[in-house]
Amino acid sequence: MPLSQPPDLHEVAAAVRAAAIDEGFSACGFAPAVDSQGFTELVEWIEAGYAAEMGYFANRLDAYRHPAGVLPGARAVIVLAFPYPAANPASNEELPDGGVHGRVARYSWSGLDYHDVIHPKLKRICKLIRGLRPESHARGIVDTAPLMEREVAQLAGLGWRGKNTLLLNPVMGSYFFLACVLVDIELPADTPFEPDHCGTCTACLDACPTNAFVGPHVLDASKCISFLTIESRELIPEPMRAGIGDWVFGCDVCQEVCPWNRKPTRRAMAAEGMRDARQMAPTQTVRGRMELLRLFSLDDESFRKQFRDTAMWRTRRRGLLRNAAVVLGNVGDVDCVETLMIGLRDSESIVRAACLWAIQKLLVHADSNEARTIQEALARFRLQETDPIVLAEFD
Template identity: 60%
Template sequence: MPKPPVSESDPSGLASDAFMRFLRQQATALGFVKLGIAPAIEISGFSNLAKWVDAGYAGQMTYIADRLDAYRHPSGVLEGCQSVIALAYPYPATPVIDQSELSKGAGKIARYASTGNDYHDVIHPKLKCLCKTIRRWKPESKARGVVDTAPMMERQFAELAGIGWRGKNTLLLNKELGSYFFIACVLTDVELPTDSPHHTSHCGTCTACLDACPTDAFVGPGVLDATRCISYLTIEHRGAIDEKLHEGIGDWVFGCDVCQEVCPWNRKPARHRGSNNPLPSELPLRTLSLSSALGETEESFRRKYRKTALWRTRLAGIQRNARIVIRNQVAESLRDSQHPK
């Protein structure tokens, strides 16, 4: 993968405001579509995170409880952190998968994974460029880029940085972007001028995301029981999945987009095509052949998927998911034959 471009201009000696303009221009050149600055503080949502873990909603994601105290303040990720630069990077928001593809024995893959690239491998080099720029501006400074692998409450800091608000499906929403974007952060011990927080919600009385969840994973607005979430079940969960949840999984073999697809903020055409959104024919992991998945060996799976998001689930998880989807599709086919439209 080619290294992302770095501006040849030297930011050293720039005043704070001029440096921020420089940094924003570089972030845009690297493909980020939003940038906001938040102060490094103990986030108000930390107590809710602790209650969420105590309620058992994290399931097998024990790494959250194991590092819980580190989530309290960004200094748990970067010692002496003063500022958090929150960034949004778009992922493919292609049209809903055509049912004809699924009738041929394919399973759905969440949109963020459909390019075939692990987003960590795409975004981390870009964050390193921004960190390098900060250190060139302040040689004595520290900076670290993170994208959902560190004990960091990224969505809360993105909200504090003015990028958007947290929807009832727990995802960050932006009026221009909807929710089809990754959140990344750059932490630094340099105190930067902050942006205004996004205090207001624009979900109103809408409950489309809550109502559409096939497995009833939402305890209430803004509270997700991950142990019932299709994304968690098909990606993070290890071992057998409760049979009561199999039907709700439907055609999803990796992840789920239902609560995003029904969101009114994702309906605009701009959410579905753009400079960073390839055509369906350019998305090698838009769907997955279920029979091919069942025929994979550990060696062939590694060779094909080591550099993709699917590697997170490993072969055993993908094959488990494929079997569930096959049973669901067979059951659906039988229902259709008995009750033709």
């Protein structure tokens, strides 16, 4: 009996597209593995200091030159889009009575860490490819490897890079995750997405609460609310705190104002986003809102139990409490001071410093007796404090 021939590369590509649909991806495109055209811009962005604390860009800089820095011998990149819910966030009238609520970015609404949702899908697609072409190697990634994902996605025909630096698709908008599968076989490439449909619109640039955009397509991460509330491990700089507003985890402002995210077809497509995710835990968020005061009662173990498998684990307890304190300072009232006083006894200095700032912000809403009581309590805390970060807030 003659041996059967392995499927040709077009048949492999067709099988991958079908599998991508079965896995819940809303788009799939193929790009050649080539030198990054945006590498020089990346170097300039890092040298300008716009990467802030994200030293991993500079530490892995050479790997960004070519997809082979992620998979040796890479010849093609399969780019996949996985949608997440884009319904309007809950209004204050829809929230449970009591407490103060902060907004969280849409991508975290599912209650799951999206890496845990998407990685198994990529592994199954890699397994499919190796099964069809046993000589091949494949690696799936979700925003943790040194790859110019948005540039590759444009090469794969999935959309264009908007002025807010995010990938925009004329049907899906931008409320989706990008994932990639790198392979060392030369799959047929799709037509790159050439048009830029942003035109003269600057809605995203104008709406940013912290003026994080240096210009179109250039983001200063040190001013970005998403960076400050998720990636940063430091105390949020004082000039940025008011701009945080009520965002306790991430920010969607530059996406919310984008006309491409307001199209009815986009909202309908996103209704089933993260379809594999479990129902949101009411102790975490209620359609984009998180109750903040309760966070200050969580120790490390209780925080781990509630957030270990969620996107919010990225901030760790200290980061989320830091953020909550800043939001309370921005939108809370004097009744929140009692909870913030608990934060002044926290073991983490950035939590104590953020709580101190918030208390002093809320003092303006206190009557004379309340203000005197609060000031006396702060004076006692001041005598016990030794950390320079917190002392700087006192002074």
